[in-house]
Amino acid sequence: MRIDYLGFEAFVAIADFGSFKRAAAHLNVSQTALSHRIQKVEQDLGQQLLVRTTREVSLTSAGQQVLPQIRHHLSELTHIYGTMRKQGRQSNQRLAFACIPTVANYYLPALLQQFTERYPRLMLQLHDQPVSQVIELVRSGEAEFGVTISGASHWDLEAKPLFTEPYVLLVRRDHPLAARRSITREDLIGEPFARIRTQHTNRKLVDDALGEYSDRMTWRYEVQNAATAMSLVAAGLAVTVLPKLTTYLSAGRLVALEFEDIEMSRPLGIYTRRGVPLSEPAAELADMISSRLSAL
Secondary structure (H helix, E strand, O other): OOHHHHHHHHHHHHOOOOOOOHHHHOOOOOOOHEEEEEEEEHHHHHOOOEOOOOOOEEOHHHHHHHHHHHHHHHHHHHHHHHHHHHHHHHHHOOOEHHHHHHHHHHHHHHHHHHHHHOOOOOEEEEEOOOHHHHHHHHHHHHOOOEEOOOOOOOEEEEEEEEEEEEEEEEEOOOOOHHHHOEEEEOOOOOOOOEEOOOHHHHHHHHHHHHHHHHHOOOEEEEEEOOHHHHHHHHHOOOEEEEEHHHHHHOOOEEEEEEEOOOOEEEEEEEEEEEEOOOOHHHHHHHHHHHHHHOOO
């Protein structure tokens, strides 16, 4: 069954204004068109809603009975339409994407400056979140794309590989190991360590790469994020293993040492929803990020 929205709109306008002429002016239609709308909805309903004389318009008993309900539902529809229209306009002026914090902190500011010069009216919403949250934000549609650790297969997402980032040992500049060019896992024995909490992807990568040495480490601190671990290192309380990108965030306070005896790294990529095309600005920004990171 098709609902005659225009007919109900005409009926409410006539009831409110008490005149075909004033109702037609309010709806910006001719009186003839208004009369056709009323006749059509009355034919569809099989009931007369209005009684029109040469001097006045009145509602039939059926019209009086349904008027409050029709007015209420038309008001709800108007509100829903207005809300969706506002959301549609806002979505056309906003770009939401997600990125793991280490990449967001170091590489995105310069790229976003270039991007906003091209799209000065576009509001950017950056979700700088851990790996699992980036994936969920893309999956739910809250973010058009996400820059995060790749490798795991997701049936509803597509991943574009970018580059592989090594992990390094971070120590303070006056630490005995700071003079070394590289280290082995044996060098870590006895050092107080700061590591990321168990649920963090970085933690799993580090533990897997250290292998049997993980059980021999002195895990002194467990923290929630890389910034806190780096603060402990800068204070001389610990050493830590983090992605190499974090080195650029230490303002020269820390020294990064690569491993000789193991290859510890993480693959980074851009995730998008499978079968869902990116908006033009999102596609352009994703390409800019891809070009910059792939060059590494």
